[in-house]
Amino acid sequence: MELERHEYDVVVVGAGGAGLRAAIEAHENGARTAVVCKSLLGKAHTVMAEGGIAAAMGNLWPEDDWRVHFRDTMRGGKMLNHWRMAQLHAQEAPDRVRELEDWGALFDRTPDGLISQRDFGGHRYARLAHVGDRTGLELIRTLQQRTVALGIDVYMECTVTRLLTGPVAGGGAGEEQGITGAFGYWRESGRFVAWQAPSVVLATGGIGKSYKVTSNSWEYTGDGHSLALQAGATLVNMEFVQFHPTGMIWPPSVRGILVTESVRGDGGVLRNSAGNRFMFDYIPDFFRKETAETEDEADRWYEDKKNNRRPPELLPRDEVARAINSEVKAGRGTPHGGVFLDIASRRSAEYIRKRLPSMYHQFKELAEVDITAEPMEVGPTCHYVMGGVEVEPDTAAARVPGLFAAGEVAGGMHGSNRLGGNSLSDLLVFGRRAGLAAAEHALKHTGGVALPEAALADAARAALEPFDREGGENPYTVQQDLQQTMHDLVGIIRTASEIERALERIAELRRRVADLSVEGHRQYNPGWHLALDLPHMLLVSECIARAALERQESRGGHTRDDFPATDAEWATTNLVCVLAPDGGVSLTRQPLPQMPPELAEIFEEVPG
Amino acid sequence: MSYDATFRVWRGDATGGDLQTFTVEVNEGEVVLDVIHRLQASQAGDLAVRWNCKAGKCGSCSAEVNGRPRLLCMTRMSTFAETETVTITPLRAFPVIRDLVTDVSYNYVKAAQIPAFTPGPRDADGAHRMQQVDVERSQEFRKCIECWLCQDTCHVIRDHEENKAAFAGPRFLIRLAELDMHPLDVLDRREDAQDQFGLGYCNITKCCSEVCPEGIHLTDNGIIPLKERVADRRFDPLTWLGSRIGRRPRS
Numbered sequence A: 001m002e003l004e005r006h007e008y009d010v011v012v013v014g015a016g017g018a019g020l021r022a023a024i025e026a027h028e029n030g031a032r033t034a035v036v037c038k039s040l041l042g043k044a045h046t047v048m049a050e051g052g053i054a055a056a057m058g059n060l061w062p063e064d065d066w067r068v069h070f071r072d073t074m075r076g077g078k079m080l081n082h083w084r085m086a087q088l089h090a091q092e093a094p095d096r097v098r099e100l101e102d103w104g105a106l107f108d109r110t111p112d113g114l115i116s117q118r119d120f121g122g123h124r125y126a127r128l129a130h131v132g133d134r135t136g137l138e139l140i141r142t143l144q145q146r147t148v149a150l151g152i153d154v155y156m157e158c159t160v161t162r163l164l165t166g167p168v169a170g171g172g173a174g175e176e177q178g179i180t181g182a183f184g185y186w187r188e189s190g191r192f193v194a195w196q197a198p199s200v201v202l203a204t205g206g207i208g209k210s211y212k213v214t215s216n217s218w219e220y221t222g223d224g225h226s227l228a229l230q231a232g233a234t235l236v237n238m239e240f241v242q243f244h245p246t247g248m249i250w251p252p253s254v255r256g257i258l259v260t261e262s263v264r265g266d267g268g269v270l271r272n273s274a275g276n277r278f279m280f281d282y283i284p285d286f287f288r289k290e291t292a293e294t295e296d297e298a299d300r301w302y303e304d305k306k307n308n309r310r311p312p313e314l315l316p317r318d319e320v321a322r323a324i325n326s327e328v329k330a331g332r333g334t335p336h337g338g339v340f341l342d343i344a345s346r347r348s349a350e351y352i353r354k355r356l357p358s359m360y361h362q363f364k365e366l367a368e369v370d371i372t373a374e375p376m377e378v379g380p381t382c383h384y385v386m387g388g389v390e391v392e393p394d395t396a397a398a399r400v401p402g403l404f405a406a407g408e409v410a411g412g413m414h415g416s417n418r419l420g421g422n423s424l425s426d427l428l429v430f431g432r433r434a435g436l437a438a439a440e441h442a443l444k445h446t447g448g449v450a451l452p453e454a455a456l457a458d459a460a461r462a463a464l465e466p467f468d469r470e471g472g473e474n475p476y477t478v479q480q481d482l483q484q485t486m487h488d489l490v491g492i493i494r495t496a497s498e499i500e501r502a503l504e505r506i507a508e509l510r511r512r513v514a515d516l517s518v519e520g521h522r523q524y525n526p527g528w529h530l531a532l533d534l535p536h537m538l539l540v541s542e543c544i545a546r547a548a549l550e551r552q553e554s555r556g557g558h559t560r561d562d563f564p565a566t567d568a569e570w571a572t573t574n575l576v577c578v579l580a581p582d583g584g585v586s587l588t589r590q591p592l593p594q595m596p597p598e599l600a601e602i603f604e605e606v607p608g
Numbered sequence B: 001m002s003y004d005a006t007f008r009v010w011r012g013d014a015t016g017g018d019l020q021t022f023t024v025e026v027n028e029g030e031v032v033l034d035v036i037h038r039l040q041a042s043q044a045g046d047l048a049v050r051w052n053c054k055a056g057k058c059g060s061c062s063a064e065v066n067g068r069p070r071l072l073c074m075t076r077m078s079t080f081a082e083t084e085t086v087t088i089t090p091l092r093a094f095p096v097i098r099d100l101v102t103d104v105s106y107n108y109v110k111a112a113q114i115p116a117f118t119p120g121p122r123d124a125d126g127a128h129r130m131q132q133v134d135v136e137r138s139q140e141f142r143k144c145i146e147c148w149l150c151q152d153t154c155h156v157i158r159d160h161e162e163n164k165a166a167f168a169g170p171r172f173l174i175r176l177a178e179l180d181m182h183p184l185d186v187l188d189r190r191e192d193a194q195d196q197f198g199l200g201y202c203n204i205t206k207c208c209s210e211v212c213p214e215g216i217h218l219t220d221n222g223i224i225p226l227k228e229r230v231a232d233r234r235f236d237p238l239t240w241l242g243s244r245i246g247r248r249p250r251s
């Protein structure tokens, strides 16, 4: 078998914010580090992030600090977050943002010359450091330029298809089973490549491509989630999928493309076809104390946060998405089946173009809508997965020695629902921690791992299978059927009978995937690439469906029509997925880690 | 609402290829990338194309549409007559890998050669203070999504492979301008701009500004001011002295 081989201390899979931050940290701690990514450098999902990075820097509101951010994050996640992750995140985010400036980032400024911060849903104070509405671009370019400046090796357009495990020597503890490397192929040539390394950091992002309407790109096929499971790690919170309330809905070809929450943070409101600001009818008791009751109060809040409460349009995303869903179901939707998002009647054209340049451009170019003059039509779109690899909060270590996970692929940080802006900060905080821990682990085990030859041969054989079959189905059709299944049966609103049907269909799709065949040859062949992504998508979809069926309550990004209330017992229970010996997914219930009293107190002292 | 369009798509690899003709359905509101995806799903499963965001944010889907450098995801089908044949070819300035995918490694090599951002110290309280007006000049260039359309267009390299060694292309000239205008950066890269990155090759035709999907004024706001600053440096003995003793000369 023709195989390119490399040896490193740390291999980072993924070149988004989490992966690049991990690589920088691993490198700076003396580890020989490589980054592997499916697209060109700088094109990962992080580039698309718009609104900003949440960090309690207190530049505009000195009252803000990590404790308020911690509390907002936990409440946004309906208290299911791993408290320790939420704590580290809130404490460290400001430093992680400031350090980006040392690497060249240029955030928008306050009149005092500090980093400006904007309002977002679920955040008590204006907290999101931003650059217009292209914050993700600034973040990824800064990290990319830093990575290049440090001379870190980047394998771009290269896909990892297997994690390798085996005996690991060193570290004083004798021999144990752990990570020994990774296997993949170059997209350009189709040739195989293997990296030998005692530490692998997964930073592969999310799973949204399993859904029909999504803000996510082709890369989001859940590879990291699936690779982790197959290597023996666990996934937590997989039932929680975030549907962002505002995706584009018209024309059909742009359906799902994100409309940033900054539109609402900067003053935009939601209206139904009758022109009503319907969000006032959907304020849940859990957030009533901190939400405005009248339009006047809501409008005053933008200027005076002390004496007014937040507009209901800025409730956490799960609440807003469900409300939109209900309005449309009740027949109060727009001509194309969404609701109106109006900033035109509320802010000047100049302000809108300045604060939301890429939204202005996006609607103008793709929908022929001038958002400074008319409302947008929007509806929910699959956006983010809260679930992911179960990790140690301080080190981002998964249950398999040598495996680490950070960013969207990791679970626990966001509980049942993520607040806007908390992902970019998550990437930086836990990317850094993962890189540090991965370097430490690797330096203890240098020379202690070898590439398992049998596994390499097996991985190569498996990757080539779709070429060996003839007359089988086309991978694009199977992908579309999966997307339709997840959209219809495991979407925003779920019921037991529908989820059961989804599981049956997933099993059927699995048989179809085993029979796929692809045209052409190995060189830059997207049909083949998709054929190799599909098993990941199916495995992750099964995790989502199984966990969604098991959790008989509604909470955050998981709404059960047949169990519409939250349930006290489920409030302290996590669902954990492992790979069963037969290749299926099995679930276990695990108690939620309980926060220490000094953190619990924050919920009493910080006003609502 | 929907109609059948005629598409001619270049297919092939480094050893050669040709335009293949397809008849393909087009629906209301679609962009060229949607049509390419429909071809992949229905007629040519192995048709190679790059894309990620489908919203003009990542700069992956660059190609030439009827001979013009464009983002496929931001080129609406409604800009063509229904009877018009739409021809899609790979970026001409870069070697083909396969179909619409080209080898853009030239750009990554140039990026790595630019002396990295080098900040001055933070204020006593740990913050970097900068005024909005001062960051805006560099922010314009940081909007760049690295789609390489300007690189593809610039006549210095479009049909002149031999100039690539000495010329970094408009994208990296504005990267140099960005660093030069960055309020925190303390390095002087003007000599490099001229000697290593080929600033002098640019004769200000402004073609790069015309194709930039981000609307960056590469020439007016980046390249011309940089040329002026290089000229300053070359003729002003005081600036020269300033840079010798390691301080950042204030233009």
Ligand SMILES: Cc1cc2nc3c(=O)[nH]c(=O)nc-3n(C[C@H](O)[C@H](O)[C@H](O)COP(=O)(O)OP(=O)(O)OC[C@H]3O[C@@H](n4cnc5c(N)ncnc54)[C@H](O)[C@@H]3O)c2cc1C
Pocket (backbone or CB within 6 Å): A013, A014, A015, A016, A017, A018, A019, A036, A037, A038, A039, A044, A045, A046, A047, A048, A049, A050, A051, A052, A053, A054, A135, A136, A158, A159, A160, A161, A184, A203, A204, A205, A206, A215, A216, A219, A223, A224, A258, A383, A384, A406, A407, A408, A409, A420, A421, A422, A423, A424, A425, A427
């Ligand atoms: C349109 C949009 C707007 C958003 N706006 C915001 C915002 O304003 N604020 C905020 O906080 N969050 C926002 N988010 C969410 C946030 O952008 C993402 O959650 C975050 O960027 C994920 O970063 P990551 O580093 O985990 O992964 P990514 O940036 O997605 O990177 C994943 C990397 O893994 C690589 N990869 C995946 N699988 C493999 C494999 N098998 N082999 C090799 N490489 C692989 C990919 O190529 C890629 O390089 C937004 C998301 C979207 C879609």
Ligand code: SF4
Pocket (backbone or CB within 6 Å): B153, B154, B155, B156, B169, B170, B201, B202, B203, B204, B205, B206, B207, B208, B209, B218, B219, B223
């Ligand atoms: S202005 Fe200069 S860099 Fe731009 S296209 Fe013309 S010659 Fe090239």
Ligand code: SF4
Pocket (backbone or CB within 6 Å): B059, B143, B144, B145, B146, B147, B148, B149, B150, B151, B170, B171, B174, B211, B212, B213, B214, B215, B216, B218
């Ligand atoms: S400057 Fe404009 S055209 Fe050139 S790479 Fe950047 S975004 Fe593309």
Ligand code: FES
Pocket (backbone or CB within 6 Å): B050, B051, B052, B053, B054, B055, B056, B057, B058, B059, B060, B061, B062, B071, B072, B073, B074
């Ligand atoms: S796909 Fe991102 S710019 Fe076209």
